[in-house]
Amino acid sequence: MSQVELSPAQAHDAENAHHDHPEWLAHHFDTPDQQNTSAKMGMWAFLGTEILMFGGLFCAYAIWRANHYDAFWIGHVYLSTAWGAINTVVLLISSFTMAWAVRAAQLNQRSLCVGLLALTFLGGCGFMVIKTIEYTGKFEHGLGPGIWYTAPAISKQLDAMAETAGTASHADAEAAPATEASGPAAAESANPVPGTSLPSSAAAPMGMVAPAPVAPVGHDMAAHSAHGHGEGHNYYAAHGHTTEDLVTARTFFSIYFGMTALHGLHVLVGMALILWVLLRARRGEFSAEFNTPVDLVGLYWHLVDLIWIFLFPLLYLI
């Protein structure tokens, strides 16, 4: 928006051949201050829209968490706090280098600015690499969003809980008439996924902690005794009855993926923008007089950081 005016309009170039109108100042602005103020104002308004966009997901999160705390607790156990915390640190540092890059641009420190932007870009790369590791682990364990949620891991976990709490699940299953009717046909289609095992710290990627059947504070262990056992969807098909928590653990992972994927998308967009200003900075387009693009990209990057600051405790530290 504050790029050099490229319009083919010969007419307006002629009209605007002011000696005091710098090349980077768009034709419709009178002063650099006006241009910079406009740009920042537009950016902040846009950041407001970003906040509201994430607001929708935060709303879904808040309502589900309030209504199904147990399910969220079960789900979050499968997220790696360590990776989450490392990612937070990576983003914070890249945010710092970005802020420093803006300062460098303001002070005409061109090579420092380029270096800092490169570091920020690397920070973004690091974040995405870690996210990829986490995502891969989730998908491997059938903990993807929506149709990719087959949840053998969670069923096993609940199974373990059920065993410690007694064998109520079987009694329960027999008690439900619907189960008997659907049993044989569904059991036939049951297709246990071989190779998916109970998550343990050895088998799982870093931080896929094997949750010992530890109940969260105020968590009623017996409530989980009826979860039964089974594999993924077929668990439901085979048992006919289910509990709130299993279904909502599925929703937890949907919300988790929704939030982190939208955030990840913003990281990618931010990285592309950083690359863009990095190249322009290398060409020496910015100066103490004109550095609005660096400033704006910085604002965007900080917003990405800001959102992660909230996502981290909400998703990883329930």
Add this chain to the structure above:
Amino acid sequence: MSHSNEHAEHAAGHDHGEAHQHVVPLSLLSGILVLLLILTGLTVFTARELHFGEWNLVIAMIIACAKGTLVVLYFMHMRWEKMFNAIALITALIFVTLFISVSALDSFQYEDNINNYRAANPTRVPQAIISDAEVRAPELAAETGADHEAAPSTPAAPAKESHESGDGAAAPHAG
């Protein structure tokens, strides 16, 4: 933290007709980073090691808000920005709060209604898989293991006021 040197830098900018910009001193930026890292450690520590139940969320959110405020004020220069930009941000936050709180308020009001239904109709998950099938063609049904024939039913089940039993009217089907 001292602001003296950035004022000098700032003044230098002005001579060239520079837009009104604020240069944040490096020491301030680094200080903020350190604070942010400490707060991150704190949030992990409180969540993992201390058990205050519901209050854990409150503590985590207070820390997150503190971190966010630091980022906005210093990294994003909000301290030195025009009033409009702050208003834009605050308005956005107010409307997010409004949106979440009113939706949540309503949701909590009718949640009992949903729970009663779920207690009385526990077979809703297969139902979902079949409804996928309706839209996404039969192969998806096979893939997800949904089995239409398995649907048991007593469609004419008497209406029980309490709906305590599971064999109620809503047997799985694709609607």
Add this chain to the structure above:
Amino acid sequence: MTTTQSSIDTIYGPDAEPNYLNAERGLWSWLTTLDHKRIGIMYLMGILGSFALGGFAAIMVRTEHLSSAATAAADQGTIMTPDTYNSMFTLHGAAMVFLFIIPGIPAALGNFILPVLLGAKDVAFPRLNLMSFYLWMGGAIFFVMALLMGGLDTGWTFYTPYSSGHSPFGGVVPAVFGAFVLGFSSILTAVNFLATMHTLRAPGMGWFEMPLFCWSLYATAVIQILATPVLAITLLLLIAERVLHVGIFDPALGGDPVLFQHFFWFYSHPAVYIMILPAMGVVSELIATYSHKEIFGYKFIAFSSLAIALLGFLVWGHHMFVSGQSALAGTIFSLITFTIAIPSAVKVFNWLATMYKGSIELTNGMLYGLSFIWVFSLGGLTGLPLATMVTDVHLHDTYFVVAHFHYVMVGGTVFAFLGGLHHWWPKMFGKMASRLGGFIAWVLIFGGFNLTFFPQFLMGSQGMPRRYWHYQPEFHVYHLISSIGAYIQLAGFITLAVVLLQSLIKGRKAAANPWGGTTLEWQTTSPPPHLNFDEANMPVAGNPYDYENIEHNADDDEYVRTRPQSTARSH
């Protein structure tokens, strides 16, 4: 558009004085233009195309009802299957709402006229402006794709779980994605206008020297920025729900369909004000200009726009009184809904007061302005029983609601849009449109409109549900009248199109100020030059409604200012 360019040359001649239309030549110069006026014109063409598309669907819907009514058998003699009917009303709603009404006044008229009204050379971010136009095009293309992929039948509201798991139509995902893209177009336009109004006002133009159209666009921009992102995430979640079955809105997976309605209406109710606020701004300009009198209660009108914009966010739940929303939420929403009636009423009273002791000229623009008062009053007042919790129970989802929002939106937005189009047409193209032809079109459109929608109030309150392919025989007569009205409207719109096209080719050359307007756009030539104002003739801002020293020059049919306008409004 090459032909457009050559016709521009034919119309204005190679030696016409330079204006934005002949400043650059060729298709490429249009597609890459950063001139807000050209972007406005491109928007205008796009939204008129969408209007035609939506109008076609509307005529199909009415023809279907006409055919059932004519054969007096709801089950026979219909011209389409229920699937076709369902996709027609959905197409009508979606195209009209997302492609036409929401961008209509802000993006087409606003884009063209806002910077000129402010005395600026362009909007703050011309590139962003072009980008938002292309986003709009992209969204429109997705809608066309949705049609090609089998259409959609969810209604424009996309209610879950029907849209997320049940509708067998292939066009749901592309259409939803199209609406998502259009949302971004809308957001970028709003960001642009906001920054423009903050930083690019002409020297001497304080906030209260802005024309009221600018105030209404400001309020609109606030809504667009605060509400549209929520729609964006809602639509993304809907796509995720349909494709991945994430289970947030689908009750079969533990989701909550009423939550979707909260999400949807958090945007879509404010969106109603995105549609109506700019229209109110246009009408303020029309009434003042053609009464040749300073607008009455400037600040009340300006602040009522902002009040409507903010209160508009607190009333979304009145769409959900019978939806399973709790009585508590319903009560809150109903109460706040009533308060929003007041700023709307204030505007109507102020317009009437502006006409009092004015010198009222019944131009075609003014006719649309007055029609707006008629239909908006009726539309607004029939909103009262819908905001009242108990009466809404019976009226919800009936033709009463259909009639109500058509009175507000067609009546409101379309009439103001057409009024604004007549008002600024000379400025846009430098040509005067035929007054008689325009009058005939107005008679047909206004008459046809009332004939179409008034019977719908009656049948709705008698219990005719909306979105019904079949209906009970007792409603035949209403549907018959309604469909006849629709055809009269169609004739009116065709007449109008002919009149406007004819004016481009054969129209009399427009003077700089043909209507006696006092806002800044009338200080420049018609059509304006590339940067809106000549260097020699930079705009002078002052009281935007100072009609005292404007004299009519009968020889040129032009108004000229005899003394400089007062520097500030009179209070």
Add this chain to the structure above:
Amino acid sequence: MLNPTLHNSIGAVLANFGGRLVLPEAESNHASYYDGTFDFINYVTVFFFVAIIVVMVWFVWKYRRTAANDRAADVASHNTGLELAWSLPPLVIVVFMFYFGFSGYMKMTTIPANAYPIDVTGQKWKWTFTHPNGYTSGNLDVPADKPVVLNMHSNDVIHSMYIPVFRVKKDVVPGRYSKLWFIAENPTKNADAPLLEGDKLDSFVREKIAAEIVQELKQKDPESNPTASEDEINARLASMKPEKKKQYAVDHQLEVAAKNGHQLYCAEFCGQQHSVMLAKVIVHEPSWRAPKPVKGTPWQEGKKLFMINCSSCHRIDPSAPPNIYPDFSQGIMGATHTMADGSSVKVDENYLHESIVNPAAKVRQGPWGSNTLMPLLPLNPQQVNELVTFLKSPQKEPE
């Protein structure tokens, strides 16, 4: 705030003043306060609309631009007193509207404890009403003068229960219960008429037999225009079993009641056949009890299931209006159908069975399009068999 009695009396006065132009008949307890509120708002609306338009037209005429009036005579641009004067009174009026609406809504949502419960299932595209004793019907039978509560739930998408003459509407949302209550005021005409007997029954049965014969003849030769001979009718009537005749009497009663019943709609768009998701409300005498469900023959049970689950899309009565879905009025056994993939299938018992339990397995070619599947019905195996038994001979029970 107004006390409820006063509110009611205002409502009653307003409701009776000048008649009711645009509302349907009032048939439930909710109608009185509903109509009062509606009329109050109506009069306010008409008053303001007329006032605005009269003033507008008058101004346009009086202050039209002429040579003498070529500039505004008055340049007052604001008057705060006036602004407040026209802002505050409307505010007071709308507060009243809110109060009427609120108090009415509270009445509409406060369900009496002793209400007669009816379980309502909404499903694409039919309503099922189940009474506490297990009596199930596709129409809503309610006793007059007693509070009735509908416990509603949906098996698929959002539907909306709408009975205009009762002034009630409530969305039926999947995954939860929603409730609606009312007291129906006037019994439907002939809803509880005594069963036909003697000559009247005979003449009704004769009509039915005549239609049956005509149809049979037409099935043999579609081109012909047959009439049923008196002898044939008499013969069949004579050989008819008494239980069968009794069944005709019951059918007749239901037919008459449904014809006179109030219209019930689905008001929330629910897909292709949204506009035929209709039912009738039949109001019975206050002493009415839901009939005990009696188990009939498999064919009769199948017919019941068909009427509840299938009849909104598939026609069996040749005099009923046709629609786009497969038509069973001429019977289907033995027919050869073309499938969506071009193959053809001969209709037999297995095919019928499969089509019910797995609608996606073989989809018939037709105007409904290849992507519209018949919904899966909530039937148990026994019910499926009963339905197949019925479908094998939908016109008449095999002897």
